[in-house]
Amino acid sequence: MMVVKELDFQYNSSFQILRDIAFEALPGECLAVLGNNGAGKSTMLKCLNRILSPQKGTVLVDKNNVYQMPLYAVAQNMAFVAQGSQNSRLTVYDMVMLGRKPYIKWGIRKEDEKIVEAVIRQMNLESMAVRFVDELSGGEQQKVILARALAQQPKVLLLDEPTSNLDLRNQYEVLDLVLKVCRHNDIAVVIVIHDLNLALRYCDKFMLIKENQVYDYGSEEIITCESIEDVYQIAVNIHEIDGERVIVPKR
Amino acid sequence: MSKLEQTPPKRIDLQAYEQYKARNIFVLGVLFVSLILIGLLSLRAGSYDMSLVEIAKAVFGKAADSKVNTVIQNMRLPRVLTAVIGGFGLGISGCVLQAILRNPLASASTLGISQGASFGAAFAIIVLGAGAQGSTVASMKFSNPLLISFCAFICSMGVSVIILALSRFKKITPEAMVLAGVALSAMFQGATTLLQFFANEVQLASVVFWTFGDLGRTGWKEVRLMAVVVLAAALYFLFSRWNYNALESGEQTAVSLGVNVNRVRIINMVLCSITAAIVVSYIGIINFIGLVAPHIVRRFIGNNHHYLLPCSALMGAILLLLGDLAARMVISPVILPIGAITSFLGAPLFLYLLFKGGGRK
Numbered sequence: 340m341m342v343v344k345e346l347d348f349q350y351n352s353s354f355q356i357l358r359d360i361a362f363e364a365l366p367g368e369c370l371a372v373l374g375n376n377g378a379g380k381s382t383m384l385k386c387l388n389r390i391l392s393p394q395k396g397t398v399l400v401d402k403n404n405v406y407q408m409p410l411y412a413v414a415q416n417m418a419f420v421a422q423g424s425q426n427s428r429l430t431v432y433d434m435v436m437l438g439r440k441p442y443i444k445w446g447i448r449k450e451d452e453k454i455v456e457a458v459i460r461q462m463n464l465e466s467m468a469v470r471f472v473d474e475l476s477g478g479e480q481q482k483v484i485l486a487r488a489l490a491q492q493p494k495v496l497l498l499d500e501p502t503s504n505l506d507l508r509n510q511y512e513v514l515d516l517v518l519k520v521c522r523h524n525d526i527a528v529v530i531v532i533h534d535l536n537l538a539l540r541y542c543d544k545f546m547l548i549k550e551n552q553v554y555d556y557g558s559e560e561i562i563t564c565e566s567i568e569d570v571y572q573i574a575v576n577i578h579e580i581d582g583e584r585v586i587v588p589k590r
Numbered sequence: 591m592s593k594l595e596q597t598p599p600k601r602i603d604l605q606a607y608e609q610y611k612a613r614n615i616f617v618l619g620v621l622f623v624s625l626i627l628i629g630l631l632s633l634r635a636g637s638y639d640m641s642l643v644e645i646a647k648a649v650f651g652k653a654a655d656s657k658v659n660t661v662i663q664n665m666r667l668p669r670v671l672t673a674v675i676g677g678f679g680l681g682i683s684g685c686v687l688q689a690i691l692r693n694p695l696a697s698a699s700t701l702g703i704s705q706g707a708s709f710g711a712a713f714a715i716i717v718l719g720a721g722a723q724g725s726t727v728a729s730m731k732f733s734n735p736l737l738i739s740f741c742a743f744i745c746s747m748g749v750s751v752i753i754l755a756l757s758r759f760k761k762i763t764p765e766a767m768v769l770a771g772v773a774l775s776a777m778f779q780g781a782t783t784l785l786q787f788f789a790n791e792v793q794l795a796s797v798v799f800w801t802f803g804d805l806g807r808t809g810w811k812e813v814r815l816m817a818v819v820v821l822a823a824a825l826y827f828l829f830s831r832w833n834y835n836a837l838e839s840g841e842q843t844a845v846s847l848g849v850n851v852n853r854v855r856i857i858n859m860v861l862c863s864i865t866a867a868i869v870v871s872y873i874g875i876i877n878f879i880g881l882v883a884p885h886i887v888r889r890f891i892g893n894n895h896h897y898l899l900p901c902s903a904l905m906g907a908i909l910l911l912l913g914d915l916a917a918r919m920v921i922s923p924v925i926l927p928i929g930a931i932t933s934f935l936g937a938p939l940f941l942y943l944l945f946k947g948g949g950r951k
Binding site for chain 2: 389
C-alpha cells in the first residue's frame with residue numbers, strides 16, 4: 340500500500356506546481372489521476388518515485404519512507420512508465436531484463452531469467468522476444484515497456500498516459516493485460532489518463548486534480564457532470580450504455 | 591510478489607534468444623581473432639623480414655635469432671601494443687560517452703578533450719621549449735617528450751573539468767554538455783593557432799608533427815601505464831553496462847530503474863576523460879576512432895552494452911592497428927601520420943556502413 344501525505348512541489352523560483360497532495364493507493368487497485376493539461380499530474384507521478392524531489396511531503400510504501408531509501412530500493416518498490424518512452428535498439432528480452440536492474444549486481448541470476456520469462460508470457464510477447472524493440476509497432480512497444488516495469492516486481496506501478504499513442508484496440512488490450520497482471524499480483528496502480536471513458540471502465544478510484552490541488556478523491560461517484568465541468572471547464576453529459584457510464588461532451 | 595514467480599514453470603521458447611546471444615559472442619570472437627591476426631601481421635611489417643612463427647616466439651623472447659628478439663621486443667611490440675591499448679581505450683570511452691550523454695556524436699574529440707591535448711602539447715613545445723631536434727620530419731625527435739605528454743594530459747583534463755563543472759553547478763543537460771565541448775574545442779583550437787602564430791619555424795613544425803599522431807613515441811614504461819589506466823577504466827565500464835542500457839531508454843526511465851543518473855554521468859565522464867587524455871597525450875590526436883568504432887559494431891549487434899562495450903573496444907584497437915599498418919605500408923619506409931590515416935580511411939568505411947544499412951535506424 341502506498342500512502343502519500345502533504346506533497347508540495349515547485350521548480351526553482353517558479354510558482355507552486357503541487358500543493359498538499361494526499362492520497363492512498365491500495366494493492367490490486369487502480370487509481371486514475373484526472374485533470375487538465377498542466378494541472379500537475381505527471382509532475383506528481385515523478386515526485387512519487389524521486390525523479391523529482393518535492394519540497395515537502397512523505398511517500399510511504401508499506402510504511403517505508405521512499406525518500407529515505409537508496410534509489411535501487413525505490414526501484415524495487417515502484418516502477419514507472421514514462422509518457423512516450425524512448426526506445427533503444429535492445430531485444431525485447433533484454434529490454435524486459437532491464438526491469439531486473441534494481442536487483443542485479445554483476446550478472447543475471449536464474450531467478451531473474453525466470454521472472455523475465457514469466458512476464459514475457461503474461462504480456463503475450465513470446466513471439467517477439469528476440470526482435471528489436473525499435474522495430475515493433477507502437478502497441479507492441481508499449482507492452483514491452485509495461486513488461487519491463489512489471490519485471491521490477493513493484494508494489495506500486497506508476498503509469499503516465501500509457502495509452503495516449505495507441506489505437507482503439509490497443510488501448511483496451513494493453514490496459515486489460517497490465518491491469519489483469521496487477522490485480523493478480525496485488526500491485527497498486529496509479530495511472531495518469533486523459534480518456535475519461537477508459538478511466539471509468541478500468542479504474543477503481545479516482546483523483547481529480549484542479550489548479551495543482553486535489554479537487555476530489557474517491558470512488559466512481561465523484562465523477563459527475565458537475566465535477567467534470569468544474570475540473571475540465573467543459574460541459575458534458577453522462578449516459579449509461581449497456582450498463583457502463585459514458586462521458587460525452589455537450590454540443 | 592511471489593505470485594509472479596509461481597506462474598506455471600512452462601518455459602517459453604527462448605532458442606531464438608540463445609541464437610542471438612551466440613551470434614553476438616561469435617562477433618566478439620571474430621573481432622578478437624582478427625585483432626590477434628592483424629597484430630601479428632603488424633609485427634611482421636617492416637624492413638627486417640621474419641616468419642610469423644618466429645614472431646610469435648619472439649613476443650615471449652624465445653626466438654632462436656637474438657636479433658629478431660630485439661627487433662620485436664624493443665621496437666615493434668611496444669608500437670603494436672600502443673596501437674592496441676590506445677584503440678581499445680578510445681573505442682570503449684567513445685562508446686561510454688555516447689551512452690551517458692545520450693548523443694551519437696559524443697567522443698573525446700567532439701568534447702574537446704583532444705583539442706585540449708593539442709593545445710597542451712603546443713604550449714609545452716612553444717612556451718616551455720620542449721621542441722624538436724632534427725631537420726626532416728622523419729628524423730624529428732622531441733627534446734622533452736615527457737613534458738609534452740604531461741602538458742597535453744593536464745590540458746585535456748582541464749577541458750573535461752570545465753564541462754563537468756558546468757554540468758554539476760549549472761545543471762546543464764547532456765545536449766548542452768556536447769555543445770559546451772564543441773565550443774571549448776573551438777576555443778582551444780584558436781588558442782593553439784595563436785601560439786603557433788608567435789612560434790618560430792622549428793617550433794611550428796614540431797607542433798604540427800606532434801598533432802599528426804605517432805605510435806612510435808612510447809616505450810615499455812608508457813605502454814604499461816596506458817594499459818593499467820585503460821584496463822582499470824574498462825573494468826569499471828563493464829561493471830556499469832546495465833546503467834548504460836537503462837540510460838538508453840531515457841533519463842527518467844533510468845532513475846525509475848534505480849540509476850543515480852548524475853553520479854553515473856560524472857564518474858563515467860571522469861574515467862572517459864582520463865582514458866582518452868592518457869591515450870591522446872602519448873600518441874597524439876586520433877580523431878575518428880572513438881566516434882566510429884561503437885557505431886560500426888552497433889550495426890551488427892544492436893545496443894546491448896553487454897556486447898557493445900567489448901566489441902567497441904576491440905573494434906577501436908583493430909581500426910588503430912589497421913591504420914598504423916596502412917600508414918607504414920603505403921609508401922614504406924616513410925611512415926604516414928596515423929591521425930590523418932585513421933580519419934582518411936575510417937570515414938569512407940563508416941559512410942559505407944552507414945548507407946549500406948538503408949532505412950534501418
